[in-house]
Amino acid sequence: ADRLPTFFAVVLALSFVLLMAVFRSLLVPLKAVIMNLLSIGSAYGAVVAVFQWGWGSALVGLGGSAPIDPWLPVMMFAIVFGLSMDYEVFLLSRVKEEYDRTGDNELAVADGLANTARVITAAAAIMVFVFGSFVLEADRSIKMFGFGLAVAVFLDATVVRMLLVPATMELLGDRNWWLPRWLDRLLPKIDVEGTSYNDTSVVDDPDFELEIEDVLSDDATPRRN
Template identity: 75%
Template structure:
């Protein structure tokens, strides 16, 4: 399938694999001369290699115009062309037309996902901060946890962009050529990686908090908590890394991207972040880890991760 895609692109141009389907309604749809003028306008637009009309529907209420871009479906220039047609080319003609097709649909999907991602980030981070603050009765611990989790996710984003978008070492994982990151990938990676990272974080912090409540010594609590949980966290992360890395052996580019992103995130989170950065920052902060204003402590609900009253 990939070879056929490349052969069509080489023979007929990169835009042949991602045509834009423009539906035309109203008087223009049933008027061959008006439709021909509209097609000519599209044909003269920068970024359009060729445009042609298809036969109208039986009742003459709908016609279809197929426009082939000069750029590939994955190129940013193609997405810009879709926006340009909708905002600057079609409205002045007065034609009742809508730009659709897989390429335009992909651009719309990416725009919709990108517009909602900030709400997802803010909602998940805020709720996680509040829950951790209620569990550990602290301000710095949940703040640190959120920041550390973002480091793992950021590292995963950086690796998949470097490999799949910039093309660094793509031949090593069997990817033909570099291209843009799929619009769904950042949101899905964020949701899954943040959940896994928070799981490791709560497991480690609950053990440290237990030791601190028992001894009152932050340094020994961090050391004992890390010693008690390091093997479990490492073993669990190792299993996840192997499972997600197996996705890279598949043939689908999306599967490779998803698996590699998750494997890198879990590996960095369980090693550099969870075993080095978290204990180091907690050791440096000392007893300030467990400080919380008295009025806030009274307002927050009591939550016990062990399920005890």
């Protein structure tokens, strides 16, 4: 329990730095971390309300309140943060691609959301059903774990990812992609989509060009029977 804040801080800091390097922005990674914490905090609140306070505990097959296992917050944080960040990167990659192409933040957010909403919703629906099935187990810890994960993924894929993230990016406008020049020079270039890869080494090879010319000349030479 004493190391839990350190664990949270390390994960959040690494996520912030990596997202800042990938998307070349200060506000985008900050927003991503805050939104992911909203999903995790909502899941913690739901678990405490149902299992510790006993609100609606009969709906999950419990007769009353029950203590929360000490390992649960750590495991829930790790899994939920990973899934939330996966949805976030998938959405932001599409938005950034459109913004680099058009320079219009409003259009980029709209197109990015339209192109990723179905995939994110479908992936989240699968996880919600899988985690929700854990509630049918007789073991209290498994019930608690599955319930918390199902609530977190559901809220993240609907309220957070489909509503709060696009709305925040629309309000921030072009400030989403602001990064100080000195920091841009320090950060490594990370291309998660592979858009900057352009392998021309083979085409520029003179030996390769000569081989192509030989093949073409052989094909063009008429054959005598």
